[in-house]
Amino acid sequence: MAPHFTVIRDQTPASEIPKGAVVAMGNFDGVHLGHRAVIAAALEMGRAHGRPAFALTFEPHPRRFFSPTTPQFRLTDERAKLRLLAGTGLSGAVVMTFDKGRAGTSAQDFIHHDLIGRLGVSGIAVGYDFHFGKGRVGSPSLLVSEAPRLGIEVDVQAHVDIDERPVSSSAIRMALAEGQLDEATAMLSAPWFVTGEVIHGEKRGRDLGYPTANIRLDANCGLKHGIYAVRVGRGQGKDQVRLDGVASFGRRPTFDNGAPLLEIFLFDFKGDLYGQELDCAFIGFIREELKFDGIDALIGQMDQDSAQARRLLAAAPDAFPKLGTID
Structure with a gap:
């Protein structure tokens, strides 16, 4: 049985916060290889000292607060982030609300009031480029310099590269936008x-011999329009059933x-x-979205796409x- 994953929020009573935990601090959009190193x-720090380890993250994403009118493609x-x-x-996550008050908190106040005072952390793991506090003054080097006086351990992780290219959330967004x-x-x-609720559509697929489960993604989703091989999860946790299929994302x-x-x-599936x-994982890009001259040509292409x-x-x-389960 998987251990319980605890989510601590701003309104969580101090008495319910396990003191002495280690935290991995970051925004964690996508929970990619760089995040996983942190x-x-x-x-490892938690195991070495017999302490639980938590992720410390912020919601909404700080970019949303600082640029509310700029479209943000979140991975x-x-x-989804908490499930990953x-x-x-990890034993759980600390989710801090990123609002005007949080944005105006100095780096020193964040360290002393939030990390030490409220959470009582014994250790912090952070990426080399993570900044915090008003004006983004807080840095890994500040944490390292403060650590001896505070009696905590700090681990700063370097960037992670694949084929000499740094792993980052922005690089992943770009790859998805290009169908890579x-x-x-x-x-x-x-x-x-992605995760979404199946909604009613125009039911054209049923007439074409390809009935589809339709999901409306976030309006800012930057995934390239096209046809994909997908694997779908139905249900949660150990009871989740996996189904294979082919999917179209685009404007028809x-x-x-x-x-x-x-x-x-979904292949070999019948049901409502x-x-x-559903959770839909994108396994392979097949082709770009196309406009067909007739239904027969479309069906023929769909047969090829399915194969x-x-x-x-x-x-x-x-x-x-x-994916883990959360309350």
Whole structure:
């Protein structure tokens, strides 16, 4: 049985916060290899001293606070991020609300009031480029310099590279925008995934012999429009059932060129999924979205896409993100 994953928020009573924990600190959008290096350092520090290890993160993402009108393509919303963090072996997460008050908190006050006073941390793991506090004055070097006086341990992780390219959330967003799934998967250590509720669509797929489960993604999703091999998770935790399929993400130029929609055709599945929540992991990019002259041409291409998706999925039998459960 997986250990319980505790989520601590601003309103959590101090009496319920385990003092002496180690924290991995960061925004953790995507929980990619660079983030996982910080998390691994926190877990190791916790094991060495017999302390629980938590992630410390901020919601909404600070970019949303500082640039509220700028579209933000998040790799993981809060819930997806927490589910990924819960799958790393951490004991829990501290989710701090990022608002005007938090943005105006000095780095020293954040260290002394939040990290030491409220959380009572015994150790901190952080990435080399993480900054905090008003004006982003707080830095890994500040934490290192303060550590002896505060009686805590600080571990600063260097950047992680793949083929001499730094791993970052922005690099993953760019890869997804270009349909470079192999590159994104390598940086994430697992396929990128989305979660959404199945909604009613125009039901054209049913008439074409390809009934789809339709999910509306975030309006700022920057995934390249096209056809993908996907693996879908239905249910949660150890009871989750995995299903393979092929999916289209885009505007359906053959029909209405409407708002972007994720349309998933599940292989060898019959049943009603309306209103259910599905996790959809993107395993392989097949082709760009196209406009067809007629239905027969579209169906013929869909047959080819399905065959290609089956081949890609057969070559990646275990590809799926490791997700924990949260309350």
